[in-house]
Amino acid sequence: MMIIRPVQQEDLAAISALAAKTGVGVTSLPSNDERLAARIERVLKTWRDEVTQAEQGYLFILEDTEQKKVVGISAIEVAVGRTEPWYNYRVGTLVHASKELNVYTQMPTLFLSNDHTGYSELCTLFLDPDYRHSKNGQLLSKARFLFMAAFQERFADKIIAEMRGFSDEAGRSPFWESLGRHFFSIDFSEADYLTGIGQKSFIAELMPKHPLYVDFLSPEARAAIGQVHPHTAPARAILESEGMKYEGYVDIFDAGPTLEAYVSDLRAVKQSRVWPVMIDDQAKPTNNTTYLLANDKFRDYRALLAQVAFTETAICLPGSVAAALGITEGDTIWAVTLFAEEKH
Missing domain, CATH: 3.40.630.30 (Gcn5-related N-acetyltransferase (GNAT))
Known part of the structure; x- marks a missing residue:
């Protein structure tokens, strides 16, 4: 894993x-x-x-x-x-212009920033x-x-x-x-x-x-x-x-x-959601979507990829995935689809 x-x-x-x-x-x-x-x-x-x-x-x-x-x-x-x-460097523009000479130039320029x-x-x-x-x-x-x-x-x-x-x-x-x-x-x-x-x-x-x-x-x-x-x-x-x-x-x-x-x-920040965890080794993934999953433990942070099942109120994880994330049933985790075009 x-x-x-x-x-x-x-x-x-x-x-x-x-x-x-x-x-x-x-x-x-x-x-x-x-x-x-x-x-x-x-x-x-x-x-x-x-x-x-x-x-x-x-x-x-x-x-x-x-x-x-x-x-x-x-x-x-x-x-x-x-x-x-x-x-x-900030890529910017400097303008050089003379009305009398009818000259107008825009020069791309690098500004130390x-x-x-x-x-x-x-x-x-x-x-x-x-x-x-x-x-x-x-x-x-x-x-x-x-x-x-x-x-x-x-x-x-x-x-x-x-x-x-x-x-x-x-x-x-x-x-x-x-x-x-x-x-x-x-x-x-x-x-x-x-x-x-x-x-x-x-x-x-x-x-x-x-x-x-x-x-x-x-x-x-x-x-x-x-x-x-x-x-x-x-x-x-x-x-x-x-x-x-x-x-x-x-x-x-x-x-x-x-x-x-x-x-x-x-x-990933806007679309991520916190889910209560159910542990179920028999649950089949809700779809073929890959999810990015992470616990909410600051010092013991863990994250991984998995295909998972959902109920209306919980995310269902196999015991092996829950163990890898360092969580037990009833804990909460963060979840978001790995790719932008996929939504749960």
């Missing part, structure tokens, strides 16, 4: 193995055991209510319980930019390539939405997700080569790694503060603005299907798009 659960300290080695498979561009999952261990400790303190809101974050594990193997990871940061500046400071963030999504099937990616991504639905008071009103930007098979980012390299004189992979381990001060020290004209960039760099890495396209599609949108903000290194939405507007 595939199940989502909170991270544990003993997951460090497995997470480190996943980090080694990510490649360039996943800045929030660096291949650095010291940094990963510190993050695990920080999120465990979050679940114990031992850190301030500015430091809070949640890290979820996708586990193959039959193999007892960690195969995926996803996360939520509660309030970005509160402990260190949060940078991105901290506009998302204080927002919550979906991040650190990575699934082992061997498990990219059977809706595992959907479970890994969307389980966070039911967690936010159950505990909305712990998050900002708006949520963002920075998508990995376009780079080629060699890890070369055309946006970085056309822009960032001129100011940092280091390879994209090195800048990406430094950001991932928290050394972000160099951004403020070296990045130009004035607007940058997009037309000055190479054609390849211009084409990369707002585009995702091919491996990230499925993750973007999942988030967009839940109501997140690109609103013109991109990463300052690779120009990957930032998606955003109000938490209350997310499809």
